[in-house]
Amino acid sequence: MKRKILLAVAFASFCIAPQLKAQDCKQNEELRQKLSIFSEYARARNYNEAYPIWKEVYTQCPTLHYATFAYGEFILQDKLRKSSGAEKAQFAKDLIQLYTDYNKNFPQKLNATEMRIRQALLMFDEKAGSDQEIYNLLHQAFTEDKANFKNEKALYLYFSELVALHEKGQKELQEVFDAYDNVSDKIQDEKNELSNVINQYLAQEEAGTLNDKEKRLLDNSRKRVDNYETIAESVDAKLGQLADCQNLIPLYTKNYEANKNNEEWLRRAAGKMSDKDCTKDPLFVKIVTSLHSVAPSANSAYYLGVLNDKNGNSSKAIQYYNEAVNLETDAFKKSKLLIRIASKHxxxxxxxxxxxxxxxxxxxxxxxxxxxxxxxxxxxxxxxxxxxxxxxxxxxxxxxxxxxxxxxxxxxxxxxxxxxxxxxxxxxxxxxxxxxxxxxxxxxxxx
Structure with missing residues (x-):
């Protein structure tokens, strides 16, 4: 009986000890002073002096304060810039781990989506991960939390890594097309969101009544729109010949019967064939006709306009284009539709x-x-x-x-x-x- 009691006490001590250690380290005055010291060094960008003190606090008490991670990122980035070879590779691994620990200990400061984005970008920049590892991180971030996936470079990298995997025979072409549509939709959503911000201040800008804060917000929103424009062009270029008629037509012919009542598939297939000028193929007629039958909409009317345009029936094409614009009720979508029509002229x-x-x-x-x-x-x-x-x-x-x-x-x-x-x-x-x-x-x- 005495032996059982001793074992129980020992087990309880083993379980409670880490919790007590975590609580104790936050009360450790020496560590709190060191936190203050390395923070001052980091604020002054004296990262060499900050590093050993930061390392000690990070190792002994990662839960002490989120500044350990916020400044730790800058400190390790500085080490990466100034190192090479095996030492540089180790600092890259350290920074990848820091992002994991940051999210684990202070998820309110670094959420899982941002953690994965930073890790993926770091792996790519420092050649510290494979195409598959980088893609997996970004795919998980994008599919689990698309709303907060706002990094322009990461959006492009997500698609670029998928194309690289396809070229190695590890991903199907349909996955590439699906990701292209998803990324393109996300870029458009972000541009719409920024347009809402810009539109709020256009009248004040014209009148010259913007204050400094509003002007900075307007300028920053426009710069981000420009960034998304560049990313959209890069994504289109990356898709390149993968989405030419030679690839699109056999793929969509193969999948048509299974998807002839699938509105999203029909809409995306018609869009891709229209964008890549595959509209002369009889398959385009089948897809557009099915789309207009399944879900008569601005999109289907637009594609019928494209079809008539290609057949030289300009007056009929304009009729369908106008119908498409009239059918659309959302202002942003109507504007986008008019842009698609403009691009045909x-x-x-x-x-x-x-x-x-x-x-x-x-x-x-x-x-x-x-x-x-x-x-x-x-x-x-x-x-x-x-x-x-x-x-x-x-x-x-x-x-x-x-x-x-x-x-x-x-x-x-x-x-x-x-x-x-x-x-x-x-x-x-x-x-x-x-x-x-x-x-x-x-x-x-x-x-």
Whole structure:
């Protein structure tokens, strides 16, 4: 009996000891002082001095304060930058583990989605993980908590790693297409959310009544829209030839019968075939017809417009396009639909649809991008001199900038007349009118 009591006491002590140790370390004055010391070093970016003291606190009492992890991330990132070889690899492993511990001890400060995103990005940047490991982290983060998956680089990496696995024969092509649609939808959702923010301040910006905080918020929102635009282009480029007609048609032919009543499958298949100009194949007709039968909608009417467009029946196509716009009730979706129609046209027609899109979403960056491209594409046919023709790029850049597309605006500015050209022309400050289809004017920048 005495032996049983002793065993029970020993077992209880074994279970309770770690809890007491955790409680005790938080009361340890020496560790609290060291927390303060390494925090001061870290705030001053003196990471070398901070490292050994931080390491001691992190090892002995990870629950002491979340600053151990917040500053620990900066400290280890500094070590990574300044090391190489095996030492660098070890610091990468340490940082990956730190993210796990951060989420475990302070999930309210670093949630599981953000933990996986940071780990995946680190593994990719430092070549500390395989394509499969990186993809698994991002796939879990995206599928379990898509709403909080907002990192632009991680969105691209998620899709890029899947393509890499497909190229190795480890993922099916259908998975790539599904992920492409999911990522594209997520990018559009984020752009819509940012558009809501931007639209709130457009009138104040026009009136010049924005305060500094509002201006920063507006500028930051536009920069993020520009980032998402870049990511969307990169995702499209990564999909590349995988989504050409040669791959799409056999895949969708194989899966059509099983999905001919599946609205989402039909919508996505029709969208992909339309985007990749596979509309001449009889399969497109079957898919679009089924879609319009299963769920008559703005989307199905739009694809019937595309079909008639391709068959040379422009008047019928316009009829379906207008029907599509009328059927759509959501302002953002209506704006997006008008952009899709604009992308099927060029020059004046494209600009016309893009301008209509702006009436439903005044900050639709895609509308400004289409207008900028349309103006730039007409540079050679507008103006009577080389200078005037190149001046069209100022108009294109101006339009891009209105949509917050700074990178695109910079590309067009580089094609416009230089300061030397302006000086030699003697046109600084004067207005150039474009008498081609553009029908607008631009003021030559003053030197």
């Amino acid at each position: 060029s020059k004046a027609s494209a600009v016309n649809y893009a301008q209509k899109a702006l009436t439903y979403n005044p900050s639709n960056s895609d509308a400004y991008r289409i207008m900028a491209h349309a103006y730039a594409a007409s540079a050679n046919e507008c103006g009577s001199t080389s200078f005037e023709k190149r001046a069209v790029y100022w108009l294109a850049a101006q339009m891009a900038r209105k949509g917050g597309l700074e990178s695109l605006a910079a590309r067009y500015d580089a094609l416009a007349p230089s300061k030397v050209d302006v000086f030699e022309s003697g046109l600084a400050g004067k207005t150039i009118s474009f008498k081609c289809w553009i029908g607008q004017s631009i003021t030559v920048p003053r030197l």
